[in-house]
Amino acid sequence: SQTIHQWPATLVQPVGSPLSLECTVEGTSNPNLYWYRQAAGRGLQLLFYSVGIGQISSEVPQNLSASRPQDRQFILSSKKLLLSDSGFYLCAWSSVVHYEQYFGPGTRLTVT
Amino acid sequence: AQKVTQAQTEISVVEKEDVTLDCVYETRDTTYYLFWYKQPPSGELVFLIRRNSFDEQNEISGRYSWNFQKSTSSFNFTITASQVVDSAVYFCALRTPVSSNTGKLIFGQGTTLQVKP
Numbered sequence: 151s152q153t154i155h156q157w158p159a160t161l162v163q164p165v166g167s168p169l170s171l172e173c174t175v176e177g178t179s180n181p182n183l184y185w186y187r188q189a190a191g192r193g194l195q196l197l198f199y200s201v202g203i204g205q206i207s208s209e210v211p212q213n214l215s216a217s218r219p220q221d222r223q224f225i226l227s228s229k230k231l232l233l234s235d236s237g238f239y240l241c242a243w244s245s246v247v248h249y250e251q252y253f254g255p256g257t258r259l260t261v262t
Numbered sequence: 263a264q265k266v267t268q269a270q271t272e273i274s275v276v277e278k279e280d281v282t283l284d285c286v287y288e289t290r291d292t293t294y295y296l297f298w299y300k301q302p303p304s305g306e307l308v309f310l311i312r313r314n315s316f317d318e319q320n321e322i323s324g325r326y327s328w329n330f331q332k333s334t335s336s337f338n339f340t341i342t343a344s345q346v347v348d349s350a351v352y353f354c355a356l357r358t359p360v361s362s363n364t365g366k367l368i369f370g371q372g373t374t375l376q377v378k379p
Contacts, residue, residue, distance in 0.1 A: 244365035253307040
């Protein structure tokens with residue numbers, strides 16, 4: 151069966167500090183991968199998606215970036231965090247077989 | 263343009279009441295998929311159901327049922343005899359052939375359901 155992991159679960163970072171959130175998927179090959187952000191009490195905002203290693207598409211211009219160094223690894227980064235980067239970050243995967251997306255447990259980021 | 267509308271921002275019911283969450287979608291495609299997700303207070307989105315546009319049969323899973331009506335572009339979700347554990351944010355989503363390679367979903371804004379004991 152497939153599983154998706156995200157870490158860390160919670161993170162408190164000062165403004166201007168770097169960020170690295172990691173997401174890994176097990177039990178499937180060549181998944182599509184996604185990063186979402188959810189502000190408090192708001193809906194889901196798609197930030198990045200990837201259909202393969204090294205292939206990243208950005209949905210919203212911002213100071214965040216994403217990378218996919220391995221088939222089942224997706225990393226969300228920032229060189230300098232802003233207060234507005236606070237939120238709940240969710241990673242998800244889908245495949246040609248699974249039309250739905252499956253989500254990880256999320257990372258709650260607070261920028262102070 | 264593709265769009266999903268969940269007009270109900272928040273719903274509050276008392277335990278054992280039935281509740282229906284509305285979802286209206288827009289697409290010009292004849293082939294598409296609709297989904298419902300549940301986001302409990304822990305935060306993780308849990309996949310509940312997928313429905314393709316060619317299957318208009320209603321589905322029932324325990325206390326959950328889904329009513330898909332292409333004529334009104336709606337995919338409503340009913341919880342029968344609600345329980346406190348049903349308290350969560352529920353999202354409806356749409357996938358169209360445009361996103362066949364990327365698998366991108368278009369999400370509604372979500373409906374927060376509070377079930378009071």
